[in-house]
Amino acid sequence: xxxxxxxxxxxxxxxxxxxxxxxxxxxxxxxxxxxxxxxxxxxxxxxxxxxxxxxxxxxxxxxxxxxxxxxxxxxxxxxxxxxxxxxxxxxxxxxxxxxxxxxxxxxxxxxxxxxxxxxxxxxxxxxxxxxxxxxxxxxxxxxxxxxxxxxxxxxxxxxxxxxxxxxxxxxxxxxxxxxxxxxxxxxxxxxxxxxxxxxxxxxxxxxxxxxxxxxxxxxxxxxxxxxxxxxxxxxxxxxxxxxxxxxxxxxxxxxxxxxxxxxxxxxxxxxxxxxxxxxxxxxxxxxxxxxxxxxxxxxxxxxxxxxxxxxxxxxxxxxxxxxxxxxxxxxxxxxxxxxx
Numbered sequence: 514x515x516x517x518x519x520x521x522x523x524x525x526x527x528x529x530x531x532x533x534x535x536x537x538x539x540x541x542x543x544x545x546x547x548x549x550x551x552x553x554x555x556x557x558x559x560x561x562x563x564x565x566x567x568x569x570x571x572x573x574x575x576x577x578x579x580x581x582x583x584x585x586x587x588x589x590x591x592x593x594x595x596x597x598x599x600x601x602x603x604x605x606x607x608x609x610x611x612x613x614x615x616x617x618x619x620x621x622x623x624x625x626x627x628x629x630x631x632x633x634x635x636x637x638x639x640x641x642x643x644x645x646x647x648x649x650x651x652x653x654x655x656x657x658x659x660x661x662x663x664x665x666x667x668x669x670x671x672x673x674x675x676x677x678x679x680x681x682x683x684x685x686x687x688x689x690x691x692x693x694x695x696x697x698x699x700x701x702x703x704x705x706x707x708x709x710x711x712x713x714x715x716x717x718x719x720x721x722x723x724x725x726x727x728x729x730x731x732x733x734x735x736x737x738x739x740x741x742x743x744x745x746x747x748x749x750x751x752x753x754x755x756x757x758x759x760x761x762x763x764x765x766x767x768x769x770x771x772x773x774x775x776x777x778x779x780x781x782x783x784x785x786x787x788x789x790x791x792x793x794x795x796x797x798x799x800x801x802x803x804x805x806x807x808x809x810x811x812x813x814x815x816x817x818x819x820x821x822x823x824x825x826x827x828x829x830x831x832x833x834x835x836x837x838x839x840x841x842x843x844x845x846x847x848x849x850x851x852x853x
Contacts (some may be wrong), residue, residue: 514631520835545684545822558674558681559735565710567815567851569653570744572708577851579709579744581821582788584810584847585618586748588717588840589635600835608830608837613637616844617660618828622748622810624840626655636660645671645700650685657698657749659715669710670701672733676718676728687724694718697732697749697833711744711814711849712736720752729759733773737813740772744814744849747773750840752807762810764792775802775809776845780823788829800825810845815852822846 571577589609591604599605613621614637621642626632632655636642645668647656661668676695677685684694697716703709715737718725729751739745753759755775765771777783785800806825811831812818829835 514550514665514698523789524760525604531741537600541680542682542685545682545686547802552652554647554683555681556672558672560672560701560712560739562712562739562773565701565742567631567742569749570708570710575710575851576851577709579816579847579849580704580707582746582847582849583616583618584607584620584621584622584746584748584844584845585613585616586622586624586715586808586810587612587842588624588750588838589626589806590838590840592627592631594625594839596839597833599839602631605837606631608828609635610637611701612826612828616842618844619665620713620746621660622713623658623660624656624715624717624750626658627654628655631655632658641667645695645698647683648697652697654684654694657694657715657717659698659700659713661700661702661713661770664781665705666702667705668700669703671699672725673698674732676716676724676731680731681734687719687721689719689723690701691723692719692721695724695737698761699736701743702781709744711746712739713762714745714747714749714835716747716749716751718750718788725752726759729753729763730766733763733786737766737768737772740813741815744816744851745773745812746847748809748843750808753809754805754807756804773813775811776812776820776823777806779812779818779820780845781820784822785826786826786828788827788834797824806843808843810843811848812847812849814849816849819848819850820845821848 514628646655674697677687680684700713763775781798787796824844828837
């Protein structure tokens, strides 16, 4: 009996120690570090703007203009996010792709795509768009992906900045540990014809208050300073409407001057593309619900900023007017020119 109790106690002790070691390994993000090392995905999350200056943009020629850029941001409602009154992904994706084809954007910021299959089904056929998203080995976690028109832009640099206390660690815990990992994707792009060079950012902030309250000032602290050197376009689902303090932190941190200017504030008119089963599809009307918007397109940098068109698109379809996503798409036609 004593021998049995000793063996039992030994087994229990081993289990307890192993459990504590596993808990510590998990708490200190050992799983994330191991995965990053095995897949080679541990990279510098920050952009270095030192090789770029406003005077050398467009190869030093003046005036230096972006030309008209068509920008789309869209949270597509993930494949596995089953919600009442929404069709399955396989039904919705044709409508999602149709919206991309309708606006024919030069730049796309997307949220809630899953893996490579989602990306391939979402984008128009062919290799029209270059893809920047988080890859680890042969897999991708495409929650915050951006796409650029290959024929117009060349990719100079890119990366992911994780919205957590450790921005360089893929899948790192946020400030609230039991939450979905979030990140910002950035890409430095150059116009093949004019040489106009800019930074394109896309992100998807967590809907948990603790994480998004910390993410907004961190994003500004990290990327706001680049506005002195670089034109920037920033798209995303920020889970943040313009009435919140968090929105202010995102636009200007704790500084006096706004750095990230919302295209909605620069547009002459805010337009909504409406759908009604009794009328023509895609009727245009005035958008009057901006105070509740959580999807935005911002502009920043040493540039004059013009917004030629700004459209919220509900993207509904069928006799029941079902939405293709639980977010409206946001499209803007913009132009930037380096200030003298």
